Amino acid sequence: MTWRDAIALARRSVGRRGGRALLTVLAVALGAALLSSLLIASTAAKQRVLDQVSEGGPLAGIKVVPAAPNPGSLDSDNPSPGAPRPLDDAARARIAQLDNVVSVVPVVATPVLIVPPDTLPSGAALTPRDRGPIFDSEVGVDLARASSLPISLLDGRLPIADATTEVAVTLDFLSRIGVDKANAGRVLGTELMLGAPRAFGTGPGRHFRALWSRVVVVGVVAQEAGDGLLIAPIALAQTTREWTLRGSVIDDLGAKPSPYTALFVVAHGLEHVPDVRSEIASVGFSTSAPETLIAQVQRYLHVVELVLGGIGIIALAIAALGISNAMLAAIRERRREIGVLKALGAADRDVRRVFLVEAGALGFVGGTIGAMAGYGVASVLAAVVNNYLASQGLQTVSLGLPGALLVAVIGGATLLALGAGILPARRASRMPARQAIGDD
Amino acid sequence: MATGRAARAWAGALAGLVFLTGCAHSHGNATGAGHASGSIPARPALLVLGGADTEGEALPDRLRTAWPYLVYREAMPRGAVMVNGAFEHATAAEALGEQAPLDRELAPRFVAMWIGVDDLRARTPVRTFERSLTELIHIVKADGAQHVLVADIPDAYGNAAATYDAAIRATVRSTGAVLVELEPVAVHFVEADHLPPVADTATHREIATRFERALRSTP
Numbered sequence: 001m002t003w004r005d006a007i008a009l010a011r012r013s014v015g016r017r018g019g020r021a022l023l024t025v026l027a028v029a030l031g032a033a034l035l036s037s038l039l040i041a042s043t044a045a046k047q048r049v050l051d052q053v054s055e056g057g058p059l060a061g062i063k064v065v066p067a068a069p070n071p072g073s074l075d076s077d078n079p080s081p082g083a084p085r086p087l088d089d090a091a092r093a094r095i096a097q098l099d100n101v102v103s104v105v106p107v108v109a110t111p112v113l114i115v116p117p118d119t120l121p122s123g124a125a126l127t128p129r130d131r132g133p134i135f136d137s138e139v140g141v142d143l144a145r146a147s148s149l150p151i152s153l154l155d156g157r158l159p160i161a162d163a164t165t166e167v168a169v170t171l172d173f174l175s176r177i178g179v180d181k182a183n184a185g186r187v188l189g190t191e192l193m194l195g196a197p198r199a200f201g202t203g204p205g206r207h208f209r210a211l212w213s214r215v216v217v218v219g220v221v222a223q224e225a226g227d228g229l230l231i232a233p234i235a236l237a238q239t240t241r242e243w244t245l246r247g248s249v250i251d252d253l254g255a256k257p258s259p260y261t262a263l264f265v266v267a268h269g270l271e272h273v274p275d276v277r278s279e280i281a282s283v284g285f286s287t288s289a290p291e292t293l294i295a296q297v298q299r300y301l302h303v304v305e306l307v308l309g310g311i312g313i314i315a316l317a318i319a320a321l322g323i324s325n326a327m328l329a330a331i332r333e334r335r336r337e338i339g340v341l342k343a344l345g346a347a348d349r350d351v352r353r354v355f356l357v358e359a360g361a362l363g364f365v366g367g368t369i370g371a372m373a374g375y376g377v378a379s380v381l382a383a384v385v386n387n388y389l390a391s392q393g394l395q396t397v398s399l400g401l402p403g404a405l406l407v408a409v410i411g412g413a414t415l416l417a418l419g420a421g422i423l424p425a426r427r428a429s430r431m432p433a434r435q436a437i438g439d440d
Numbered sequence: 441m442a443t444g445r446a447a448r449a450w451a452g453a454l455a456g457l458v459f460l461t462g463c464a465h466s467h468g469n470a471t472g473a474g475h476a477s478g479s480i481p482a483r484p485a486l487l488v489l490g491g492a493d494t495e496g497e498a499l500p501d502r503l504r505t506a507w508p509y510l511v512y513r514e515a516m517p518r519g520a521v522m523v524n525g526a527f528e529h530a531t532a533a534e535a536l537g538e539q540a541p542l543d544r545e546l547a548p549r550f551v552a553m554w555i556g557v558d559d560l561r562a563r564t565p566v567r568t569f570e571r572s573l574t575e576l577i578h579i580v581k582a583d584g585a586q587h588v589l590v591a592d593i594p595d596a597y598g599n600a601a602a603t604y605d606a607a608i609r610a611t612v613r614s615t616g617a618v619l620v621e622l623e624p625v626a627v628h629f630v631e632a633d634h635l636p637p638v639a640d641t642a643t644h645r646e647i648a649t650r651f652e653r654a655l656r657s658t659p
Contacts, residue, residue: 115503133503164483165518193503193513209542212512212522213483246545 003357006350010358013330024326025366028413031319032370033377035312036409040378040402042308046301048397060102060267061150062277062289064095066258069281077293081286086258091285095265098279100272103148107262108140109228110241111253113195113210116177121189127178134176137228137254138167138194140237141264148266151231155185156219163233167192168219173229182391184220191216194230196240198247211243270294316413319366320420323359327424331355335431342433355425356418363417367410375399375406485548486512486522487585489539489576491558493639494526498632505641510648511552515655520550528635531559532572536579543580551580552651554591554622556604561636563600570607577615587658589651591620596627620654622647 014021067081096104114134119125128134141149144161151158151168159166171181179187195210213236221231244255265287267276273291280287331338338351382399389397488494488508496506503509512522523546525539532555543551553576559569573590580588592608593601605623612619625646629637639647 113503118504131501191518193509195503207527209523209525212509212524214513214518214520216518 003353006353006357009354010361013334013354013358014361017330017333020326020329021362024322024362025369027319027322028316028363028366028417029370029373031312031316032367032409032413033374034315034370035309035412036371036374036406037377038308038312038374039305039405039409040375040399041381042301042305043402043405044378044382044397044399046298046305049297049301058148058266059294060270060273060289061148062265062267062273062280062287064263064265064280064285064287066256066261067286068284069286076288077290078288079286084256084258085284087260087263087285089259091283092260092263094283095263095280095285098276098283100268100276102266102268103145105142105145105148105264105266106234106260107264108234108237108241108259109137109256109261110140110237110244111197111255112136112138112230112240113197114173114229115193115195117191120179120186122186124186129176129178133195134173134229136173136176136230138230138232138237138240139228140232140234140241142234143231149264152222154181154220154222156188156217158219158221158231159233161233162235164213164236165215166218166233167194167215167236168221168231169217170221170229170231174220176229187217187220189216189218192230194240196243197253198244199249199253200247202248206249211240213240270298316416319413320363320416323362323417324420324424326362327355327359327421328427330358331424331428331431334428338428338431339433339435342431348429350429351431352425352429355428356421359421359425360414360418363414363420364410366417367413370413371406371409374409375402484517484520484550485546486516486520486550486552487543487546487548487580488512488522488524488526489530489535489551489553490526490555491530492526492528492632492635493557494554495524495528496644497528497635498630498638499641499644501641505644507554507644507648507651508552510644511651511655514648515652516550521546523548529558529562530555531562531564532556532569532576533564534558536572536576540576540579543583543585547584548580549585550587550589550655551585552589552591552620552655554620554647556593556608557597560593560597560600560604566603566607569604570611573608573611574615577611577617581615581617587655588615588617589620589654589658590617591622591647591651594622594625594627596625596629618654618658620650622650625650 064087065081066085066087068083068085070079070082092104092106095101112135114136116126116128116134141151142161143158146158153168154171156168158168169187171184174181174184174187177187192215193212194215195212197208197210200207200209215230215232215236219231241255244250244253245257247253250257265276265280267273270291273289277287277289277291341351341354379399382397386397488511490508492498494506494508496502496508499505506524508522508524508526512520516522523542525535525542527538530539535553535555555573555576556569577588577590590608590612592605595601601623609619611617625643627643628640630640632638
């Protein structure tokens with residue numbers, strides 16, 4: 001008997017008992033749907049939690065500040081830094097050459113006076129806490145490497161890396177100008193006037209002048225940008241900072257003499273973060289990284305993944321038992337057919353093949369339907385969750401298409417069904433032809 | 441048959457379990473992508489020189505309503521930067537010493553100045569005022585300013601304004617600057633602490649309009 005004959009016989013058998021086959025497929029589909037939706041959900045939840053912990057940046061991110069390390073708190077995630085120490089290009093180059101360092105992104109923060117307009121682009125009037133200008137900081141980063149930074153976009157986009165008239169704002173900025181975070185998108189397109197302050201003279205005669213520029217809000221980010229309200233291309237922040245640093249007094253304005261106010265270092269994996277931090281300390285700079293917190297969270301999430309995966313696998317195993325049961329029932333009903341096949345010269349392996357094909361097909365079809373249904377359920381729930389997150393002004397999430405996971409679920413369901421079909425197939429194949437025909 | 445019944449029972453239990461268990465949430469990271477990096481090109485700059493009125497002192501919301509900020513927002517391209525170098529009691533001679541250095545640093549393409557009110561109040565000799573103003577215009581032109589706008593003094597500042605206005609016009613003619621005629625502007629004054637009365641918000645609006653018109657008329 002060829003494979004084609006076996007498939008034809010299996011198809012005919014399934015078609016003859018359509019109701020039972022449908023129920024069996026449904027059982028497998030439900031198991032696969034449960035497994036796939038739970039795995040998609042747990043993967044998604046894990047990613048979301050880790051994003052929150054790492055503020056949307058790489059898990060192996062390390063912040064280097066312009067200060068010497070504090071010997072008393074080297075093992076802390078967020079140690080108090082030691083004495084101030086300039087963080088310049090030489091330090092940046094040295095840190096970039098350390099083992100297991102993937103990237104080093106400089107950060108420049110500079111004091112800035114922000115003058116919002118009276119109205120939003122929609123024409124709605126702004127109702128800020130205070131009508132006066134806002135004195136805060138602008139944080140400049142290399143936006144060409146935004147994916148290496150703890151920045152999560154809530155609405156709009158990030159400024160173009162070499163733009164001179166674009167910024168992104170933080171949720172705290174929205175609060176300062178009286179815009180609810182659920183309406184974050186309304187500030188997109190708003191023009192702000194930014195003034196980099198500079199002190200002239202000292203003592204009682206000291207006065208300030210600002211270098212003014214006009215920028216457009218192109219995005220809203222979920223996290224606070226360090227100590228600033230705005231995220232800008234680094235060259236823009238450096239230009240305004242240079243203006244401020246040429247003044248007679250800089251400390252009172254919150255400006256720091258260090259060329260970079262921070263470096264954001266990404267290590268080659270979470271496991272290398274302690275080593276990289278230690279090496280950076282030996283270079284002479286204080287660091288902070290949520291490594292301990294992330295490791296703990298990952299451990300907890302792994303347990304959750306195991307539990308949810310276990311529930312799904314149990315469901316699939318139950319479905320496999322259903323297949324086994326259906327096949328055993330089929331053997332009893334098809335004894336005459338098995339007897340005839342054997343009388344006509346079919347070997348044991350031929351009979352076994354027919355039953356295994358039937359079991360495998362039920363598993364494959366059920367697994368495919370279930371995997372798709374699981375993805376659909378997870379997508380619907382993701383949409384509901386995203387609606388809620390958006391209404392709360394929080395970063396939304398996206399499932400993506402977990403292709404490998406879906407293929408694994410379909411493959412797993414098929415293999416499980418084949419496994420469940422082995423015993424019935426063996427029993428059918430070992431049934432003597434005479435007994436098969438005679439018993440009927 | 442017993443096996444079949446058991447399996448059907450399991451199937452029923454499984455269906456119940458699936459419907460009761462429900463499912464889950466979602467995940468993701470909407471980190472934005474970046475673009476090519478580069479340095480900021482030289483940006484057109486506007487430098488404003490003047491006294492207390494130009495500084496916008498005593499206006500309730502000077503960063504939005506004082507004439508330099510109105511001109512900057514309404515008449516300059518978005519990519520331009522602006523420094524308002526004005527300060528109170530700035531005569532032309534003091535502007536030379538205190539405000540002209542900003543010009544060297546910024547090398548602005550546009551310079552707008554309203555100087556003379558404090559000279560008028562300080563009774564600076566007109567010839568001295570004219571000399572200082574001429575020197576100031578020469579400095580900004582030498583530093584690369586392509587559009588130099590110089591405003592005269594509205595009549596509302598007193599009878600002496602006409603004398604200074606004549607000097608301003610003569611200087612503008614000799615230096616090739618652009619005159620912004622404020623002479624006919626009806627100035628409404630507001631009281632200011634430690635300062636002589638200064639122009640009110642509506643007057644700043646009118647002054648800004650005249651500067652903008654002059655700026656647009658320049659080639």
